[in-house]
Amino acid sequence: MRYMLLICTDPTGEPEESADVPIDQWVNELDASGERILGERLPAEDAKVVRRRGKRLIVTDGPFAESKEQIAGFDLIEAESLERALEIAARHPMARGGLVEVRQFYQE
Numbered sequence: 001m002r003y004m005l006l007i008c009t010d011p012t013g014e015p016e017e018s019a020d021v022p023i024d025q026w027v028n029e030l031d032a033s034g035e036r037i038l039g040e041r042l043p044a045e046d047a048k049v050v051r052r053r054g055k056r057l058i059v060t061d062g063p064f065a066e067s068k069e070q071i072a073g074f075d076l077i078e079a080e081s082l083e084r085a086l087e088i089a090a091r092h093p094m095a096r097g098g099l100v101e102v103r104q105f106y107q108e
Contacts, residue, residue, distance in 0.1 A: 002037070003085040005092065006101040007073040013097040023093050030077065035088060039075035069099065 021029075030036035049062035063070050072094070079085040082104065089100040 001079060001081070001085075001107070002105040003077050003079055003082075004103045004105065005039075005075040005077060005085075005089050006071055006103070007075065007092065007094045008069045008099045008101060009072050009094075010098040011068050013094075013099070015097065020096070021091060021093060026092055030075075030088065035077050035079060035084075037076040037078055039073065041073040042071055044070045044072070072098065 027036065027039065044063055047062035049060045051058040051060075075092070077085060077088055079088060082102075085102050085104070089095060089102050092100050094100055
């Protein structure tokens with residue numbers, strides 16, 4: 001099953017240096033196991049928000065300032081179960097310094 005890990009900042013998280021494993025090690029281990037399919041950082045300063053309201057197109061700088069958490073990146077993984085996906089997410093360094101949201105891909 002495929003899962004999307006949304007890697008988010010969180011002002012209540014621990015300092016980055018408290019991570020159990022460095023991000024490079026986490027990536028290398030999952031790439032070697034074949035469980036990580038793709039992952040990238042998503043710089044918030046480049047984000048745009050697009051809306052259509054009737055015939056009006058609205059493009060604004062994003063993300064919204066109201067949210068203290070911001071999506072900082074993502075990882076697409078293949079895991080045998082939700083439990084395994086959660087184990088993988090828990091080992092991500094941002095699980096301590098931020099948060100990792102786990103979503104299973106839609107299946108019919």
